[in-house]
Amino acid sequence: MTQNETRPERGLTVHYPCKYVPAELLAGFGAGCWPCTHEAESFDRADELAHPNLCGYGKSLLAHALDPSVHALVLTSCCDVMRRVYDIVRSEGSVDFLWMLDLPHLRGPREVARFRGELMRLAEAFGAWSGREFSLDAALASFDPPVPRTDERVTLLGAHAPLSLVDTCRDELSLHVENGTCTGFRQVASPPSTLARAPRPDCHACGDENEASGLDRFLDWYADALLNQTPCMRMDDVAARGALIDAPGQRGVIYHTMKFCDYYGFEYLEASRTSEVPMLKIETDGTRQSAGQLSTRLKAFDETLRGMAETGGDAHAHADGPVYVLGVDSGSTSTDAVIVDGDGAIVASVIVPTGAKASAGARRAIEEVLGKAGLTDADLTLRVATGYGRGAIDGMDSTITEITCHARGAHFLAPGARTIIDIGGQDSKVIHLDEAGGVTNFVMNDKCAAGTGRFLEATARAMELSLDEFCRVGLEWKHDVKISSMCTVFAESEVVSLVADDTPVADIVHGLDMSVAGKTASLAKRVKAEPPYLMTGGVAQNVGVVRALEDVLGAPVTTHEDSQLCGAIGAALLGLESLG
C-alpha cells in the first residue's frame, strides 16, 4: 500500500483491472471507477521497467498506470503479474493512491470474513487519503441494475479482453457478443432495501454513529456480494465456471488466451474437453492483433454458428437460362479459380501464382478461367471470393472465409471426410466436419511459417533441392532424424549443420516431414479430429508429408487431384447454393 501526499486535481477516479475491486464501496467516497481495458500504444516503457515476459495485459496495465492522468489505482492479488505491476508502479511513485487488495480463492464464510477485513482497510486508507467520508446513500445509489443476459449470445471468456478485441468480435459476429472477461462481466447483486434503513443495533463504537454503522452494515453485506459474482478462473469454484460456459442461450464461446499467461490455457483445455458449446480459441499478446487474421477466424466462427457450411446437399440447377458461378480462392502462393454450372459441375478451373498483389493475381486467374470456359464476365451469375486476399478482389458479389469454403469443397471432393487438413504456403488449418459436411470446429496456424509450405520451401532451398526432389527424397529415409526447431530460421541452420555432418539427405527431409506432421497433429488434437482425413492445400502434393501425417495420426490420409482447388470449389458451390 502506498499513499502519496498529493491529492488528485481532477475528479476522483479510481482505475481498476478486476471485477473484484469494490467500485461501489469507493463510490461511497464519491469516487468513480474506470476499468483498465485499453491496449497501450507502445510497450517500450513497460519493456524498460519489467521483464519482456510480462504478459501483454500486464504491460498495457503498466503503461496505463504510468500515465500522468492516473492518480488512483486499485489492484487485486490475481497473479504474479499484478504483483509485479504493483511493485513497479510503487517504485516509480507515479500514482498517488495505490492499493493491492488481497483476494481469496474461495468463497466460504471464513474467506468472506477475511475479505470484509480487507475492504475495511481499503475504506479506511481511501477515506484518509481522499479526505472524504463514506456515504451509504452514495454507495447504494451506485449499483448498476442487473443486466439480463441476451437469449442467443456468444460469450467472450478467458484473459482480460482489450476494448479493440471486444469491438472486433462484435463487428464480425452476427449474434450478440457478451464480454465475460475480467472487467466485462461485473455483476454484483443488488443491495437489499433493508440495508438503507436498518441501523446496526450493536454498533456504538465510534463517534459518528450513523456513518460508521453505515459502513459496517454495508460491508457486512457487500463483502459476500462482491465475492459471489460469477467466478473468474482465479476462483476455485470450477463448477460455477462450467455453468457460465454451458448456460442456456449460449450459442458459442470465444476463448481468449494471452501470450505469457499460463492460467487460461488449462481452463480452455478442460472446457473444450467437457463442453458441447462450440468454442473458438484465440490468442493475443495484448496488442492490436493483425485485424485480417483475427477477422478471418471470427468470421469463420460466425459462419459455423450460422450453419453456412451445413448446405452440404447436392447443388441444384435453378431459374431459367444457364447459370455459372465463379469461385476465387486468393492464397499467399497461388490464386485458384473455378466455374461451376447450375448442376454444380466444374466447367473450368485454373491455378495461377498470386504474385506480389492479390488483386492482380485474382484478375489473371479470372481472365484465364473465363477463357478456358469460353465465357465472359457477363455470363457469370455470381462471383464469390475466399482466401486471405478475398477482400482485395474487384467485382466480387460476396466473400466467404476459407474455413467454410474448404469445408464445402472437401465435402464435394470426398463426401465422407470428417477432418480436413489444409497446409498452404503461409498457414495451416484443421477443420472438423459433421456427417453432412458442416463445420463443427476448426483451428488455424497463421501466425508463423512453422509447419507450412513456406517452412518446407525454405529448408528445401537450404539443402539445394528442387521442390519435386524434396517431395520424393524423404520417402527413402533409413534413420530417424529429429528436427527439434520448428522456427523456419532455426530449422534452416539445424539442416545446414546436419548436412555438414554428412547426415543422409533422405533422413533429413523425412525429419522435416515428421516435424510438419507433428505440428499439424497437435492442431488436429485441438479440434478432436477423426478419420477419414482429407488433405488439401499445396503441401498435399508432398507425398512425404502425407505419409508422415499418416504415421503420426495412425490413419490413412487421402488427397484428391483437385485438392488444391478445394477452397475455390467450395466458394463456387456455396455461391450456387445461395441462389436457392
Ligand code: SF4
Ligand atoms: S482473473 Fe479474476 S481475479 Fe484476476 S483480474 Fe480477472 S477477474 Fe480479477
Ligand code: SF4
Ligand atoms: S493475463 Fe494472466 S498473467 Fe496477465 S494479468 Fe491476467 S491472469 Fe495475470
